[in-house]
Amino acid sequence: xxxSPLLQQLIxxxxxxxxxxxxxxxxxxxxxxxxxxxxxRHLANALHEAVEKIGECQIxxxxxxxxxxxxxxDDTRDKxxxxxxxxxxxxxxxxxxxxFRGVYFVLKGHLSPIDGIGPDDLGIxxxxxxxxxxxxxxxxxxxxxxxxxxxxxxxIAAQINDAxxxxxxxxxxxxxxxxxxxxxxGTLAHALAGRRTLQxxxx
Amino acid sequence: xxxSPLLQQLIxxxxxxxxxxxxxxxxxxxxxxxxxxxxxRHLANALHEAVEKIGECQIxxxxxxxxxxxxxxDDTRDKxxxxxxxxxxxxxxxxxxxxFRGVYFVLKGHLSPIDGIGPDDLGIxxxxxxxxxxxxxxxxxxxxxxxxxxxxxxxIAAQINDAxxxxxxxxxxxxxxxxxxxxxxGTLAHALAGRRTLQxxxx
Numbered sequence: 001x002x003x004s005p006l007l008q009q010l011i012x013x014x015x016x017x018x019x020x021x022x023x024x025x026x027x028x029x030x031x032x033x034x035x036x037x038x039x040x041r042h043l044a045n046a047l048h049e050a051v052e053k054i055g056e057c058q059i060x061x062x063x064x065x066x067x068x069x070x071x072x073x074d075d076t077r078d079k080x081x082x083x084x085x086x087x088x089x090x091x092x093x094x095x096x097x098x099x100f101r102g103v104y105f106v107l108k109g110h111l112s113p114i115d116g117i118g119p120d121d122l123g124i125x126x127x128x129x130x131x132x133x134x135x136x137x138x139x140x141x142x143x144x145x146x147x148x149x150x151x152x153x154x155x156i157a158a159q160i161n162d163a164x165x166x167x168x169x170x171x172x173x174x175x176x177x178x179x180x181x182x183x184x185x186g187t188l189a190h191a192l193a194g195r196r197t198l199q200x201x202x203x
Numbered sequence: 204x205x206x207s208p209l210l211q212q213l214i215x216x217x218x219x220x221x222x223x224x225x226x227x228x229x230x231x232x233x234x235x236x237x238x239x240x241x242x243x244r245h246l247a248n249a250l251h252e253a254v255e256k257i258g259e260c261q262i263x264x265x266x267x268x269x270x271x272x273x274x275x276x277d278d279t280r281d282k283x284x285x286x287x288x289x290x291x292x293x294x295x296x297x298x299x300x301x302x303f304r305g306v307y308f309v310l311k312g313h314l315s316p317i318d319g320i321g322p323d324d325l326g327i328x329x330x331x332x333x334x335x336x337x338x339x340x341x342x343x344x345x346x347x348x349x350x351x352x353x354x355x356x357x358x359i360a361a362q363i364n365d366a367x368x369x370x371x372x373x374x375x376x377x378x379x380x381x382x383x384x385x386x387x388x389g390t391l392a393h394a395l396a397g398r399r400t401l402q403x404x405x406x
Contacts, residue, residue: 018234
């Protein structure tokens, strides 16, 4: 005795969600069927529509419903400053700060030879083409501050030979609003090494 | 700047899953769109099929793809012993023990006046009808061993006036394979009160 075929199929299908194991999938399937049939129907439609209609921007590779995303299509953005990111979520996070007016390039991942993910999978060729063809003046590498992100950033930096392109990396340091006591050693070492002089007003 | 309308719709729809908050929903949506489009399509279909085709058994109210579930349709089961459960998952758990050959009644919940869930919502009327019409000899109340489950079991027991129907409750006690040291006080008290005499062989 086990679940009926359709129920078993739903439980298996739910396991494609990140962080959902066999027990959670079972709980989710029964919850939907017992109490949330309308929401389940809605979720099925939302999934279907999203998969069919959301593609990627031809220019920056972020998720987009149109061939060119709103940011790439926006003429008021500074097209000479480009920020390189690992994921569309990072793009949203940076946009929400409101402090960046340049354009983006989304790699959708990081270099990972062990998983067979090389420069071609991340579209690094396309990125380098854009740097040349669009006359980029500054390339800000904002990949994640972990080993894979650093490696990816260094790989990209090594490909840029043009002396006119400034290649920068986002600053490592202590988070704003935190307390030194709770900051890990690696971050603290970076924060010290990257210290900046506070200029006194000169009269 | 935020997510595109279809992506936002998907993130909102994913929140109907139990235990999924805004951050998990966002992570799930992006994971599906970036890496698992085929699985997402499959999940949409599985949800759709399950919602449309899985109904409940007319007799025992468990989830079933047919009007009468396999267990209720099985003539080899003992139709005079009925086990009352809170959920279809509990039915699967009991079937997996292989030790029960009677039939079931699934309440799909427990009495909860605060949420407006009364006897009618659990189909207790139908349960009582079955007890009479099918000539049930024993009704095993296997609702959850918590306050709500106990209350529901006592409510049902109080409705059975027929002296020919034995009403029982599953035993409370120490779990098999555990150690007394780690058993909570309430369970230990129940285990002591429910102690059984070990019969010596009489020759």
